[in-house]
Amino acid sequence: NCSPERVPEIKETTHQITQFQNAKKLQCLDELKELFQQTYxxxxxxxxxxxxxxxxxxxxxxxxxxxxxxxxxxxSQDSH
Incomplete structure (x- = not known):
């Protein structure tokens, strides 16, 4: 599943997610907390x-x- 040509793509997606999380950490936490609570x-x-x-x-x-x-x-899909 993790073939060599896919590695840059995976790294890029991970980087985008990290950037997004850093930029919107508080909002992310609030949204995730809400999801956690609903599911739980x-x-x-x-x-x-x-x-x-x-x-x-x-x-x-x-x-x-x-x-x-x-x-x-x-x-990660939204960022494309």
């Missing part, structure tokens, strides 16, 4: 789990990790 609340609704506001703690759940990568993919 939905996935734990039946257990009536109280949500934590700390993205780090929410980041330990698999759903959130999936959202992070989907979100980063979305950002």
């Amino acid at each position: 609340l939905e996935s734990n609704h039946s257990n009536n789990v109280k949500i934590s506001n700390r993205p780090f703690l929410l980041g330990l759940t698999r759903n959130v990790i999936d959202i992070k990568f989907a979100y980063l993919r979305m950002l």
Whole structure:
């Protein structure tokens, strides 16, 4: 999947994502936190789990990790 001709493309995308994150770090964190909370609340609704506001703690759940990568993919597509 990671053939030599794809490496520059992957590096470039990673660089763009990093630049975007640095430029809009606070907004990114706010948006991600909102997504974390929604997903976490939905996935734990039946257990009536109280949500934590700390993205780090929410980041330990698999759903959130999936959202992070989907979100980063979305950002990298938008920049083209």
